[in-house]
Amino acid sequence: MAQTSTPITTSENSQPPIIEIRNFDFAYGDSQALFDINMDIKEKEVTAFIGPSGCGKSTFLRCFNRMNDLIDIARIKGGEIKISGVNIYDKDIDVIELRKHVGMVFQKSNPFPKSIYDNIAYGLRIQGVKKKSTLDDVVEECLRGAALWDEVKDRLNESALGMSGGQQQRLCIARALAVRPKILLMDEPCSALDPIATAKVEELIHELKKDYTIVIVTHNMQQAARVSDRTAFFYLGKLIEFENTDDIFMNPKNPQTEAYISGRFG
Amino acid sequence: MKRYFHHELQDLRSKLILIAEKAHEAGRLAVEGFLNSDLEKTERAIKLDDEIDDLEIEIDRASVRYITLRSPVSSDVRLIFVAIKASHDIERAGDEAHSIAKKTKRILTRDGKVVNKVHIEAMSKLAFAMLDDAITCFLEEDLELAESIMERDKEVDRLNKENFKALASDMCEGSVEPSSNIETILISKSIERIADHAKNLAEEVIYLLTGN
Secondary structure (H helix, E strand, C coil), X not given: CCCCCCCECXXXXXXCEEEEEEEEEXXXXXXXXXXXXXXXXXXXXXXXXXXXXXXCHHHHHHHCCCHHHXXXXXXXXXXXXXXXXXXXXXXXXXXXXXXXXXXXXCCCCCCCCCEHHHHHHHHHHHCCCCCHHHHHHHHHHHHHHCCCHHHHCCCCCCEHHHCCHHHHHHHHHHHHHHCCCCEEEEECCCCCCCHHHHHHHHHXXXXXXXXXXXXXXXXXXXXXXXXXXXEEEXXXXXEEEEEEHHHHHHCCCCHHHHHHHCCCCC | CCCCCCHHHHHHHHHHHHHHHHHHHHHHHHHHHHHCCCHHHHHHHHHHHHHHHHHHHHXXXXXXXXXXXXXXXXXXXXXXXXXXXXXXXXXXXXXXXXXXXXXXXXXXXXXXXXXCCCCHHHHHHXXXXXXXXXXXXXXXXXXXXXXXXXXXXXXXXXXXXXXXXHHHHHHHHCCCCHHHHHHHHHHHHHXXXXXXXXXXXXXXXXXXXXXX
């Protein structure tokens, strides 16, 4: 078991981590969901969280932008999470500001019932940006960034709800990019998509990691293998193994990881 | 739809070209060492063997990595498996070149020069052309060329048998010291094996292209 107070980090890439997790314990009421997690996540890499349902990977992901604050019974039992050196659970942290830096894309695409343009411009408008030329530039930049511009440039004023599922998911990614986050969290972003739309999102993830740090939760191990630089395997709320993706899938150190990725679990 | 990792298949092909070039170079040097009684060339052929072995390991690892991480299907899977088998065949052809060079070195160290060259030159030309064509048909997916290689193997087999008869006959007559003839019989056999590896590779290419 990887249960030590030493952070599990990986050998390559000696740059300082953008996310540092130390001795992190988390519970829903009396039920502990995460146990003493230690991990360093590197900047501008894709980190995948894998593990069976209920292992805590989505819970852990949602701790990075304090989405769990919205759940009454959720509480941090111990430890800390630092992003760019700042403990995000300090009481003087502005959670709205935090979520600007840590964007999120969910399992089911959730575009606003507005035009494609307005979906992207929404975040900027609530920040007070009104200048049309600025909004136009950001909308185009984000749609290009999400590999969607060519598909929608002639119908920006049409409802986002008329787009295909794959396009809607990429629109949500574009919307998350509009407020220029440093980190993008993705919670099973392709689970509702067909293989072609999935491939497009995976291509997009590969492009985005040039500019963003991405943490993705996925049930699809092949997807984790394809898109990520590092992979963390969770089981029963514990971080079992965190290594370079090549090592996790080709030569895992922990027998539990081997059993899970080879489908011999349980 | 082209994926960002498809270039890894191209890298794999590049490695195969490289290992094939090195195996061919090793074979050429070994045979020229034999034909021209050139010890320096045999030494160079011997040294190439480690590079060929290392490349085979690299190809195996890259193939296993691609299968593990990229979830290939259909022709991509066949390509990977053929690449593994092809690199193995080429590496074995490299081993035969190494063997030719070592035997030639023994002859030259003992006798100073090769006396009876039988059909080694003609045979090696055929075998190396087959090896080149086997790689070409793999890289260019040329079914016709692959099928043509199967036929050409028979001529190499025929020349090998003739070499054996001629060299064995010499030894029976007692007209020559047998060691060098035995070495030359084994060199002839090595060249025949190189042609066999080319033929194996051609068979794999036919499988790759047709699925049969």
